[in-house]
Amino acid sequence: MSKNIKLVHPRDQITEVISRIYKRGMTTTSGGNISIIDDDGNIWVTPSAIDKGSLRSSDIICVQKDGTVVGKHKPSSEFPFHKAIYEARPDIKSVIHAHPPALVSFSIVRQIPNTNIISQAKHICGPIGYADYRLPGSEDLGEVIAEEFKKGYKAIIMENHGTVLGGSDLTDAYERFEALEFCASTIIYGSQIGTPKYLTDQQIDEFEAQATGVLPEMKTTTYPSYEVEKRLEICNIVKRSCQQGLMISSYGTVSMRLKGNDFLITPTGINRWDIDLEDIVQIKDGKREEGKTPSRATWVHQEIYNRNPNVNSIIMTQSPYLMAFGVTGEYLNVRTIPESWIFLQDIDFVKYGNHFRKNNNSEIVDNCPTALIIENDSVIVxxxxxxxxxxxxxVAEFSAKSIVLGHSLGEMVPINDEQVEDLRMKFLA
Known part of the structure; x- marks a missing residue:
């Protein structure tokens, strides 16, 4: 989907995003709905009772400002609350409603997830509202949801129902939706292995205050063919990470070494699903490509490349099971199966804030391990x-998932020291 979504028809925006939501397992064939209100006041919305896994642009319904319905299906049964939101909040231009499993878990225990669980979510999601249960599809439901939106919320937990989120456009709404479900998942998985710990508002503000684009700009940039190949490789891996739930729209950095200590890195402020070759930022001789803002983690990648000549690529991301360990501080023992230990050995853990540039932390950049978890922030691989x-x-995420899922069965029995030594002699000697 084009980053300039004003150049994409609402029908195509909706089918693209509902496909992402369905394929990520965040809604069912029959569940969930999306809408966009256009500049003329017409509302484009998903149809009622049509397979969310195979929606086409031609399936999307337009409810015109005068109430005329244009399309071959009925509009979603939840259309009344979409309309109520737009009437209550003229700044909201898109609405997503779905039943993602983690947020439904919060809705049925009647709690609101604390978005201070990871660094960027508080600012992406904003404060979270709560709407009391009402009959689905009813005018009453529209009224209670609209009342919450009138309070300034853009994200609402719907009691015994799911969640509804609004945004300045569909990309904004989806980033909020994805980040909130990620927070909910991380809290739930973390609670299975320990006690989740939350960041203070001050810690989050310090994260947000980190300067971006602090490197000077280079005057001219050349694009040799081998570099174009690497840009494509980065874009493909970012998209694959998003598809598999290993990265979310609003967080994730990928880089590749070029020659010497020069490298390519993903930008800041661009939805990860939509990153394209031209968005990738070249870092050369300590300077950034003109007119582009690289990830705020650029300094970490730069120092890893400077001090670790055998490292030629880096992924810094948030994935739910690894972050369950990141938010609890529990030790991630990868002596689960031979593959996990051979690939990863031991996964280090560093405290939140040590990844800020002002600390220039040697735990992260010196003799960089294959994988490292930063408390309440990310994993670096x-x-x-x-x-x-x-x-x-x-492999790291699968290992973390196996441990989290196995926790309810009993205590983990790791590969023993003798078995590890056999692996070391056969595969690492």
Whole structure:
């Protein structure tokens, strides 16, 4: 989907985003609905009782400002609350409603997830409202939801129902939706292995205050063919990470070394699903490509490349099961199966704030381990080829998931020291 969504028809925006939501397992065939209100006051909305896994642009319904319905299906049964939101909040231009499992868990225990669980979510999601239960599809439901939106909320937990979120456009609404479900998942998974810890508002403000684009700009930039290949590789891995739930729209950095200590890195402030070749930022001789703002984690990547000549690619991201360990501080023992230990050995853990540039923390950049978890922030995975690094990330997330899921069965029995030594001799000697 084009980053300039004003150039994409509402029908196509809606089908793209509902496809992402369905494929990520955040709604069912029959559940969830999306709408966009255009500049003429017409509301484009998903149809009622049509498979969310195979929606086409031609399936999207237009409810015109005068109430005329244009399309071959009925509009979503939840259309009344979409309309009520737009009437209550003229700044809201898109609405997403769905039943993602983690947020439904919060809705049925009647709690609101604390978005201070990770660094950027508070600012993306904003404060979270709560709407009492009303009959689905009813005018009453529209009224209670609209009342919450009138209070200034853009994200609402719907009691025993799910969630509804609004945004300045569909990309904004989806980033909020995805970040909130990620927070909910991380809290739930973390609670299975320990006690989640939350960041203070001051810690989050310090994260947000980190300067971006502090590197000076280079005057001219050349694009040799081998670099174009690497840009494509980065874009493909970012999209694959998003598709597999290893990265979310609002957070995730990927980089690849070029020659010497020069490298390519993803930008800040651009939805990860929509990153394109031209968005990737070249860092050369300590300078950034003109007119582009690289990730705020650029300094970490730069120092890893400077001090670790064998590292040629880095992924810094948030994935739910790894972050369950990141928010609890519980030790992630990857002596689960041979593959996990061979690829990862031990995963280090550093305190929140040590990844800020002002600290220039040697735990992160000196002798960088294959994988490292930063408290309440992210996981950093390093390797040679980017596909290899992505494989390490997958293995780490699968290992974390196995431990979280296995926790209810009993105490983990790791591979013992003798078995580890056998692995070391056979695969690492």
């Amino acid at each position: 390093t390797g040679d080829k980017l596909l290899q690094t992505f494989d390490y990330l997958e």
